[in-house]
Amino acid sequence: MKLFSYWRSQATYRVRIALAIKGLDAELTTLDLLKGDQFAQHYRALNPEMVVPTLIDGDHPPLTQSLAILEFLEEQYPDPPLLPSEPYGRARVRAIAQVVAMDAHPFIVPRVRKYLEQELKLDEATRTKWLTHWLETGTRAVEGMLAHEPRTGRFCHGDRPTIADLCLVAHLTSAQMLCGVKPDAYPTAARIFTTCMQLDAFAKTHPRKQPDAPAAA
Amino acid sequence: MKLFSYWRSQATYRVRIALAIKGLDAELTTLDLLKGDQFAQHYRALNPEMVVPTLIDGDHPPLTQSLAILEFLEEQYPDPPLLPSEPYGRARVRAIAQVVAMDAHPFIVPRVRKYLEQELKLDEATRTKWLTHWLETGTRAVEGMLAHEPRTGRFCHGDRPTIADLCLVAHLTSAQMLCGVKPDAYPTAARIFTTCMQLDAFAKTHPRKQPDAPAAA
Numbered sequence: 001m002k003l004f005s006y007w008r009s010q011a012t013y014r015v016r017i018a019l020a021i022k023g024l025d026a027e028l029t030t031l032d033l034l035k036g037d038q039f040a041q042h043y044r045a046l047n048p049e050m051v052v053p054t055l056i057d058g059d060h061p062p063l064t065q066s067l068a069i070l071e072f073l074e075e076q077y078p079d080p081p082l083l084p085s086e087p088y089g090r091a092r093v094r095a096i097a098q099v100v101a102m103d104a105h106p107f108i109v110p111r112v113r114k115y116l117e118q119e120l121k122l123d124e125a126t127r128t129k130w131l132t133h134w135l136e137t138g139t140r141a142v143e144g145m146l147a148h149e150p151r152t153g154r155f156c157h158g159d160r161p162t163i164a165d166l167c168l169v170a171h172l173t174s175a176q177m178l179c180g181v182k183p184d185a186y187p188t189a190a191r192i193f194t195t196c197m198q199l200d201a202f203a204k205t206h207p208r209k210q211p212d213a214p215a216a217a
Numbered sequence: 218m219k220l221f222s223y224w225r226s227q228a229t230y231r232v233r234i235a236l237a238i239k240g241l242d243a244e245l246t247t248l249d250l251l252k253g254d255q256f257a258q259h260y261r262a263l264n265p266e267m268v269v270p271t272l273i274d275g276d277h278p279p280l281t282q283s284l285a286i287l288e289f290l291e292e293q294y295p296d297p298p299l300l301p302s303e304p305y306g307r308a309r310v311r312a313i314a315q316v317v318a319m320d321a322h323p324f325i326v327p328r329v330r331k332y333l334e335q336e337l338k339l340d341e342a343t344r345t346k347w348l349t350h351w352l353e354t355g356t357r358a359v360e361g362m363l364a365h366e367p368r369t370g371r372f373c374h375g376d377r378p379t380i381a382d383l384c385l386v387a388h389l390t391s392a393q394m395l396c397g398v399k400p401d402a403y404p405t406a407a408r409i410f411t412t413c414m415q416l417d418a419f420a421k422t423h424p425r426k427q428p429d430a431p432a433a434a
Contacts, residue, residue: 095282
């Protein structure tokens with residue numbers, strides 16, 4: 001497999017963790033989203049939305065959208081599982097993943113930050129406030145779903161990592177890298193983050209460990 | 218089943234269509250998101266994120282996040298299917314659904330419109346430009362995935378509706394209701410929209426047909 005990646009992309013980090021947990025190797029091709037590598041004609045042919053990640057699996061059509069890729073990996077490589085087997089648990093795990101992926105992450109991606117700066121002419125302080133607000137809103141919502149919930153265990157759902165943990169860790173990593181925000185005010189999320197980061201699959205795929213991460217990142 | 222709904226909510230429309238296609242009945246409880254019904258303590262206990270939809274299935278824990286609910290319905294009530302059986306097709310359908318659900322819809326929900334108005338103090342023209350921009354970006358991206366793709370059929374993927382069609386129709390309906398934007402510039406998306414709206418499951422669950430829709434909507 002081949003993965004088109006950008007070191008700081010939250011969505012790509014989710015996929016890197018899933019590949020690592022499932023013991024799958026993917027050759028990395030890095031794109032610099034700030035320089036606009038994603039708009040090149042050859043990449044656009046793979047990913048008409050011109051975003052990362054894109055996963056190429058042999059001669060099959062390109063796979064796009066990180067959560068769709070996670071579901072694909074789960075279906076094709078079910079062991080170890082990243083979703084529980086029980087239907088209400090699966091729904092809960094997907095919902096937690098989607099709270100950060102759909103209701104927080106969209107607001108911090110490069111194309112939105114560009115719109116805030118170039119179209120709305122917002123100054124840096126106002127832009128940082130925007131990023132912090134939506135990242136924080138997402139963390140607060142997830143904490144509300146995790147705290148005082150008997151189904152929360154060492155991880156978001158029980159005692160093994162699921163796609164909820166992948167998304168939560170990638171989200172909290174973005175919050176820390178972009179705004180210096182630590183999850184201290186959200187004890188359950190913070191505890192699970194620490195637990196996850198002790199696992200190689202989360203630690204070794206960290207944005208700062210990527211070949212395209214700047215030395216001072 | 219019980220569905221907490223708001224007439225104009227794009228995410229709830231997706232779920233109403235899925236229920237209708239699968240022949241499932243759900244008793245509707247409507248919330249007025251503009252009045253803040255979603256912040257009531259009893260609703261927050263069901264949905265810590267305080268958004269719609271929430272689906273209650275008997276005594277089981279509440280189900281939240283529309284795409285997680287669609288996957289749940291697909292797993293529990295597989296007939297008629299809303300996902301193809303082939304893995305690369307499933308991944309494609311989920312990716313199309315996520316382009317509108319994750320990369321367009323988040324920007325137009327009430328809490329974001331409120332932030333634009335009350336925090337950023339943007340005037341109405343600038344706010345409408347924002348809505349139109351992100352709705353259009355989503356439609357353009359989906360058109361890019363649908364056009365010149367042999368897997369596109371009468372619907373987004375082949376000749377029966379999938380979750381991609383649910384999300385596309387709900388997205389284009391929002392675009393039309395919020396900004397008066399028709400998908401004329403996107404011929405494949407427009408054609409599929411027309412095909413879907415000829416089906417009862419899409420037409421009868423339309424936002425304007427909801428009990429809480431204002432008479433003049």
